[in-house]
Amino acid sequence: MKRRCSRPAPRSGPRRPRPGRTPCRGRATRAHPRTRPVAHHAACDTAQVESYIRALNATAHPRLTDEDIDRQVEVRLERQAILRELDGPHVSVALSESALRRTIGDHGTMREQLLHLIDVSNRPNVELQVYPFDAQTYATASYSFIILRFGDDAATDVVYVETFTDADYLDRPDAVRAYTRLWDRLRAAALGPVESRTLIQRMADDMKR
Template identity: 65%
Template sequence: MRDRDDVERQVEVRLERQKVIDRPDGPELNLILSESALRRDLGDPAAMREQLTHIATLANRSNVTIQIFPLGAETYLTASYNFIILRFGEEVASDVVYLETFTDADYLDSPEALRAYNRLWGRLQAAALGPAESRRLMLRIAGEMK
């Protein structure tokens, strides 16, 4: 179990990291979230409603694209794993796949891994709702939380 100081430090780091997206030269952020994650009851409904509304607001930014993978969409077995593709420029050779596990993290940069994760990303994007439809769904789920 983590001590209070450790948790507070992690919260501070995450809040600072969130500010990066607000910068004029901020990165482009493309997310696909599972609808099941949005509907999961993790505690206080008011806090969850506020978080969903905040995420929907972020989706209005020009450098942020959020898509929702709906419950009824065709599921790919590999879609249940979280992954992040980090792109550092136009050069594909600089891309890295980041995989976070329960106790560690891995960085993959082999051409085979990059191709596989880029293909998976494309399939997930095609199966997910579009950005506008995703935003409406987030707001509808937020409104359903009592």
């Protein structure tokens, strides 16, 4: 079944969640799900610094108001704080190298963001992997998605998929299986956590030149 967020859409997309919010954020916050985000175009929003969030939304279309951007920052930083809790959720992140090399803001913002990713990846409940440009895999994905699992039962898995104008939940078993297989293939093609940190550090160092 395809489900959509019950909140009214504030932007042009008819089913788009409110700016800065992932679907059913309240449920995710209370249940502390295992989270598996895949990001292709920007760093995942659970690991973004404030300057990066503001730069990312500065050119949003339709244009966000200053109040909307402030709310984006507030909600995303609040959500990130959950990762620092003792019983915080386990997060496995797969980032495309293109998401890390795409300049958002200036070089100072990008270097701060890259160093933050390294810091986040060192937390015991976070595993971050980068799949590089030369990764050999037939598995591709055009849009970012997140697989959420509540508890230890795979039957609770829900996939949140974002497109340019829309965002949906998928909990139909065949859809969840397809995205889980895609996740597994992307992760297998990615660098290991240590190698991923090394690559990100090298990219951050290049920003100083």
